[in-house]
Amino acid sequence: MIEIGFEFTAMSCPCEIRVVGADEQQVHGAAQAGIDEVRRIEQKYSRYRPDSLLSRINAAAGHDPVQIDQETHALLQLGGHLHRASGGRFDLTSGVLRRAWDFRTQRVPTQAQIDALLPLVGWGRVVMTPEHVRLPQRGMELDLGGLGKEYATDRAADMCLALGMHGGFVDLGGDIRVIGPRADGSGWRFGIRDPLNAGSLNGELTLTSGALATSGDYERGFEADGKRYGHLLDARSGWPVDHWRSVSVAAPTAVAAGMLATLGMLMGEQTQRLLAQESVWSLVVGTDGAFTGAGYSNSTRGLGYEP
Numbered sequence: 001m002i003e004i005g006f007e008f009t010a011m012s013c014p015c016e017i018r019v020v021g022a023d024e025q026q027v028h029g030a031a032q033a034g035i036d037e038v039r040r041i042e043q044k045y046s047r048y049r050p051d052s053l054l055s056r057i058n059a060a061a062g063h064d065p066v067q068i069d070q071e072t073h074a075l076l077q078l079g080g081h082l083h084r085a086s087g088g089r090f091d092l093t094s095g096v097l098r099r100a101w102d103f104r105t106q107r108v109p110t111q112a113q114i115d116a117l118l119p120l121v122g123w124g125r126v127v128m129t130p131e132h133v134r135l136p137q138r139g140m141e142l143d144l145g146g147l148g149k150e151y152a153t154d155r156a157a158d159m160c161l162a163l164g165m166h167g168g169f170v171d172l173g174g175d176i177r178v179i180g181p182r183a184d185g186s187g188w189r190f191g192i193r194d195p196l197n198a199g200s201l202n203g204e205l206t207l208t209s210g211a212l213a214t215s216g217d218y219e220r221g222f223e224a225d226g227k228r229y230g231h232l233l234d235a236r237s238g239w240p241v242d243h244w245r246s247v248s249v250a251a252p253t254a255v256a257a258g259m260l261a262t263l264g265m266l267m268g269e270q271t272q273r274l275l276a277q278e279s280v281w282s283l284v285v286g287t288d289g290a291f292t293g294a295g296y297s298n299s300t301r302g303l304g305y306e307p
Contacts, residue, residue: 001166001183006031010038011046011149013173019160020167020183030163034156034170041152045075045144047095054142062138065127073130075147082146082259083123089266091235093135095143096120100238103231106222114238121235150213150258153177157254167208170254174214177254181208193218195245196289203283205250213257215265216246216285228287232265242287243268250281 004027005018017034021027045054057066068076079092096117100109120140127134135142149172156170157177167180169188181187187206194200195218205212217230217240230240247264251257260280264271272292275282285291 002027003168003183004028004031006035008035010035011042011152011172013149015173016169016171017156017160018168018171019165020180021165026164030160030165033159033163037155037159038152038172041148041155044072045148047141047143047145054144057133057135058141061135061140065132065134067131068133070130072133073128075144075151076126076128076133076142078255078259079144079147080123082263086263086266088123088236089234089241090146090262091121091123092142092144092146093123093126093140094121094233094235094238095141095145096139097233097235097238101229101231101233101240103220103222103229106224108224108229118238121238146262147255147258149173150175150254153211153254169207175211175254175258176207176213177211178207178209192248192283193246194289195285202285202291205281207250210250210252211254211257212248212250213254213261214246214248215258215261216244217242217265218246232262234266241266241268244271244284245287245289246283246285247271248283249275251278256280 001020002024003020005016007016017031019027019031021030043049044052046052047054049055060066082090100113100117125136127136153170153172153175154177157179160168160179165179167182169176169178176190178188187208189204189206190212191201192203192205194202195216217232220231222229232241234241244265247261249257249260251260260278264275264284267274271284283291
């Protein structure tokens with residue numbers, strides 16, 4: 001068995017696919033298939049590309065429905081499950097709030113600026129069938145930023161598995177899906193970052209299968225007048241959540257882990273009960289740096305997603 005790593009950039013983040021296979025040619029072929037799949041998904045759902053399906057849907061807001069395929073319908077349905085599970089805190093239409101929140105300038109918007117955008121937020125207003133989707137009001141947008149990277153992570157790993165790879169992992173900017181163990185049969189060790197201390201770890205997790213995802217406010221956020229403003233917004237209010245600094249989850253797939261990590265950040269005091277109900281391994285870090293963990297099992301029941 002040989003083990004080779006391939007680094008690349010996609011979805012505005014550093015990525016790696018590391019593959020364990022029988023020979024070099026097979027490993028290269030599987031890794032390239034995984035990278036090609038990531039780029040396909042990025043091209044299809046990037047809001048930065050005017051030719052993407054997502055951009056066409058957004059450009060048609062307030063006008064005619066846009067035709068979609070089964071893959072897109074399934075992703076949007078998953079977004080709907082998360083909307084319901086989060087009590088409306090997660091919303092695929094909330095990307096318009098970035099017009100008020102520019103984390104590069106580190107300026108806190110006014111309540112009036114947020115109030116002007118909230119009428120454009122509302123998953124319940126999206127009209128969708130298995131073949132079409134329509135945003136009823138001009139200015140509305142869909143943004144798959146909360147799902148697309150995790151979905152691409154799983155798809156790339158599945159491509160490698162389908163091509164007979166024995167092990168490895170896919171890491172898209174910290175969203176990780178394990179293909180299988182190392183060449184010697186041991187697990188892969190992944191660090192859990194300390195959100196309060198850059199360059200430090202809260203611990204490590206070793207996996208031979210499954211996935212790991214972390215959601216937190218430390219990558220994109222700023223402090224103003226002694227208050228921390230993270231990039232994860234409660235779609236109901238338009239303001240950042242501030243109960244936790246990060247939530248890490250291990251689950252069977254990257255989509256499941258990412259869903260639970262994001263919900264964990266959004267659900268505040270309900271987070272630990274949610275994660276306990278799902279019976280996943282988790283590491284939740286509070287604003288004071290204190291953290292707690294939970295058990296792990298292959299369960300994602302209750303969220304409408306079957307791995």
